[in-house]
Amino acid sequence: MADKQAESTFGVNKLILGDNLDVLKTLPDACVDLVYLDPPFFSNRNYEVIWGDSGEIRSFQDRWSGGIDHYIAWLKERVEQMHRVLKSKGSLYLHCDWHANTYIRVQILDKIFGEKNFRNEIIWSYKRYTAASKKFQNLHDTIFYYSKGDNYRFNEAREDYGQNSGKMDSHYKQDEDGRWFRWQKRKDQEPYKIYLSEGRRVGDVWEMSIINASSNERIGYPTQKPEALLERIIKASSNDGDIVLDPFMGGGTTIAVADKLNRRWLGIDQSPMAVKVTDFRLQKQADFFAAPYTVQLHKYDYDTLRYKDAFEFEGWIIAQFGGTANIKQRGDLGLDGKMGDNTPIQVKRSDNIGRGVIDNFLSAVQRYDKNLFQKNKKARAPAGYIIAFSFSKGAVGEAARLKNEENIIIKLVKVDEIVEVAVKPVISVNIKELERDAKGIRTIEFTARGESGAGVEFYSWDFEHDKERGFKASVIMDKEGRQVIPLKAGTHNIAVKVVDNDGLENIEAVRLRLNGKVKREE
Numbered sequence: 001m002a003d004k005q006a007e008s009t010f011g012v013n014k015l016i017l018g019d020n021l022d023v024l025k026t027l028p029d030a031c032v033d034l035v036y037l038d039p040p041f042f043s044n045r046n047y048e049v050i051w052g053d054s055g056e057i058r059s060f061q062d063r064w065s066g067g068i069d070h071y072i073a074w075l076k077e078r079v080e081q082m083h084r085v086l087k088s089k090g091s092l093y094l095h096c097d098w099h100a101n102t103y104i105r106v107q108i109l110d111k112i113f114g115e116k117n118f119r120n121e122i123i124w125s126y127k128r129y130t131a132a133s134k135k136f137q138n139l140h141d142t143i144f145y146y147s148k149g150d151n152y153r154f155n156e157a158r159e160d161y162g163q164n165s166g167k168m169d170s171h172y173k174q175d176e177d178g179r180w181f182r183w184q185k186r187k188d189q190e191p192y193k194i195y196l197s198e199g200r201r202v203g204d205v206w207e208m209s210i211i212n213a214s215s216n217e218r219i220g221y222p223t224q225k226p227e228a229l230l231e232r233i234i235k236a237s238s239n240d241g242d243i244v245l246d247p248f249m250g251g252g253t254t255i256a257v258a259d260k261l262n263r264r265w266l267g268i269d270q271s272p273m274a275v276k277v278t279d280f281r282l283q284k285q286a287d288f289f290a291a292p293y294t295v296q297l298h299k300y301d302y303d304t305l306r307y308k309d310a311f312e313f314e315g316w317i318i319a320q321f322g323g324t325a326n327i328k329q330r331g332d333l334g335l336d337g338k339m340g341d342n343t344p345i346q347v348k349r350s351d352n353i354g355r356g357v358i359d360n361f362l363s364a365v366q367r368y369d370k371n372l373f374q375k376n377k378k379a380r381a382p383a384g385y386i387i388a389f390s391f392s393k394g395a396v397g398e399a400a401r402l403k404n405e406e407n408i409i410i411k412l413v414k415v416d417e418i419v420e421v422a423v424k425p426v427i428s429v430n431i432k433e434l435e436r437d438a439k440g441i442r443t444i445e446f447t448a449r450g451e452s453g454a455g456v457e458f459y460s461w462d463f464e465h466d467k468e469r470g471f472k473a474s475v476i477m478d479k480e481g482r483q484v485i486p487l488k489a490g491t492h493n494i495a496v497k498v499v500d501n502d503g504l505e506n507i508e509a510v511r512l513r514l515n516g517k518v519k520r521e522e
């Protein structure tokens, strides 16, 4: 029951930009069912340098310069938070490798979860090319699996016997339907039948391919993990509708798989690139969506805010302001949410809010809760809040008059006082035909150029763009902004997005007619 209550106090299906320590601290106790974390390994000499962002390079150097002790302390306080937010039936999987796994198990996991809650040391074994060296090749990662307590959720996983399923020895017999089985006896139990077709229970050594250069799943995010790995973990330790948390989300593998498997989820990463890559990955698989999701960045641009779905915007800005949105779409009084002490909030997703809005809001606030209204008035506290992009002179004047003459405070709050509003990047695209083959297939080069004060992070391309359907990336992460693709004669709708270092984006869509010539229509 306590678990259920905790769940309702925070939003799920959210991608959050930020240091996971800060974000985790905002979550209630016992609110998630499963945590998978794949933190930067202690090894990663040039780990965050990948992101090119100077702030992150600095944090990398500061963080690890203290050696393993520093690393363990850094990770430990985060894992403590993860343990706190796990429900009593929940589990945690920590992905690491030989560089730090010994320290992580003994100094972090055994300490926080207790040795008795250690479930498995999973070996993820893979094949890859490693440079020659005077030792055996390093060809596995370690995933530590701990549960919060004894009564944890575990859905048994089975796998085929594979090609050698014929390993039927003399113990196997055929039943009356011709199915192969053998008798199994457990201590103090009657023998029971084990059918060959049911496969065997999955062990703790998992052989799965890594994401290599030619993999279909590959999105170009370094350290991207395979979906099959996350699928096994999520299926084993959560059920439909459960909440999966990945606090080191990266390219969003956990989130994408959780979404496909109809789980609810929460993803955190301190890199805007990770947040946006995951966002585009989710958009691409939109057919699987169980529910809409929100993306929480540090900065926003006006256009994105203005064109957000009105209801979604209300809920989002109220949460940013520290309040709770009303569940009913619109109450009789037109109030959209309230603060912790019940003081009402109204949201207007427009500019230049007029005086009439204040008059209506005031009468709604008075009718909503007379006692609260009087109490706030006496305490000279706000009777209510109106959130909008901007307010007219008339509205500002009326709020001032109410305060001065009637002792009623209607607080007018502009969106940019709640969230930081920045300028989104601009983008243009150049198109050039490179060649045409005998069958009339053309090779077309697209070059995108983005500009942003914050710096361009990456580009994303949709080669079959359909405005109605929304942007579905064919290529999610392109650092260069250059794509060369073969196209047949006909009309093609192509869109490219630029994403900057704040996670702000812009899109350019072109309609290309390829008949005699290459003709760009918009």
Ligand SMILES: C[S@@+](CC[C@H](N)C(=O)[O-])C[C@H]1O[C@@H](n2cnc3c(N)ncnc32)[C@H](O)[C@@H]1O
Binding pocket: 018, 019, 020, 021, 038, 039, 040, 041, 221, 222, 223, 224, 225, 226, 247, 248, 249, 250, 251, 252, 253, 254, 268, 269, 270, 271, 274
């Ligand atoms: C190894 S990657 C995760 C890869 C991911 N499992 C995937 O399949 O793509 C680690 C991620 O942790 C993020 N990260 C590092 N420190 C963080 C912190 N303090 N808070 C949030 N994210 C962090 C990095 O930006 C990086 O994206």
